[in-house]
Amino acid sequence: MDLSAFPRVALGSWPTPLDDAPRLTAALGGAPVLLKRDDVNGLGAGGNKLRKLEFLLGRALEDGADTIITFGALQTNHGRQTAAACAKLGLRCELVLTARVPMSGDSYEHSGNIVLDHMFGANVHVCADADETAAVYEKVNHAKAATLPIGGSNGLGTLGYVAAAAELLGQLGERGIDNATLVVPDGSGATAAGIALGTELLGWPGEVRAVSVSHTAADALQTLEILTTDAAGLLGEPAPRLAHVTVTDDTVGPGYGVPTPEMWDVLKLFAETEGVLLDPVYTGKAAVKLREIAATSEVPVVFLHTGGLPGFYGYAPEAVARFGSA
Incomplete structure (x- = not known):
């Protein structure tokens, strides 16, 4: 291969x-x-997301992207690793996250991965539903942005x-x-x-x-x-x-x-x-x-x-x- x-x-x-x-x-x-x-x-x-991101961000950089947009739940591991990779590569990172998950509470909503997302310099957008997610994506998307799927x-x-x-x-x-x-x-x-x-x-x-x-x-x-x-x-x-x-x-x-x-x-x-x-x-x-x-x-x-x-x-x-x- x-x-x-x-x-x-x-x-x-x-x-x-x-x-x-x-x-x-x-x-x-x-x-x-x-x-x-x-x-x-x-x-x-x-x-595990880093193995996927090596190929996804390699393609994004070759295409001239300066911003990466991706999605996930509040505690997304993919979002955290994307934010870290963007920090390493000097890319802007927009994380469009959904609050519609079967877990809640202060620890779930404000600690763990979501703290690290902010530490890695990502712009974190927490959305209440699909309509808000679509509106936020429309706002942050632009010609030099590359969009990655959930989980890469x-x-x-x-x-x-x-x-x-x-x-x-x-x-x-x-x-x-x-x-x-x-x-x-x-x-x-x-x-x-x-x-x-x-x-x-x-x-x-x-x-x-x-x-x-x-x-x-x-x-x-x-x-x-x-x-x-x-x-x-x-x-x-x-x-x-x-x-x-x-x-x-x-x-x-x-x-x-x-x-x-x-x-x-x-x-x-x-x-x-x-x-x-x-x-x-x-x-x-x-x-x-x-x-x-x-x-x-x-x-x-x-x-x-x-x-x-x-x-x-x-x-x-x-x-x-x-x-x-x-």
Whole structure:
């Protein structure tokens, strides 16, 4: 897979580590678990969006953009990492955020990612509904602005995780692991899509388990198919078959960003066995599925840690109630 034809800016520290998790493995009592640490890739408190932004902002700069506009919920990790990348590259950043999420309260609305958005110099616009979002976008958009989709998830952004798939399979090969199950959080879709497409193009014999944290499995699969097809087209490849990919939605709980007891349990499990922190929105809910998969798997299981820790502080009252005392 030659990605050199696509404009790209350097934002992350690659390759990210692939770590053994022996105490977590022992606690789960099943297959060996490894952690792909895309949460520790440097810029803007780390996270999976940086791989997408390398391609998205590379294209924007080549097109002469001086402003980046993107969207998300109040605690968007994509918004925070976009703001940090824009700060590094000297670009104006306009974050058009929606307050229409199933979470509220002072911590959720005024801490975590949204504080970092301001620290990175972004102009943050909090909108009450779709009409206000459209009006704000119309106001901030101009001829030299580039607009990025929610989560950086389009065909071009997906290439970031096509590259990551090659990186990960190389690391597994160095360990002599030629078959495994890859567990990937699935939100806006491009992370799981890139892993799915990259592993198929490279002939990987293992399985990809995309764990939806927001949509039904059917909707998430449809998005996955669109993104992989678009990215394959950019590479001059046919639409992938995705026969090795399974999408699930049974750990979403009441809704996107809404904590579940199982999610809090698995956050504690990762913390007390490996000293690794997950977030309540993406990695926490995906790790609930990892716990189930690893307990019965006959091959090693790799968990893609996509970051999101700053968003944890938006859930401070719930975390304090759960873990703040003995």
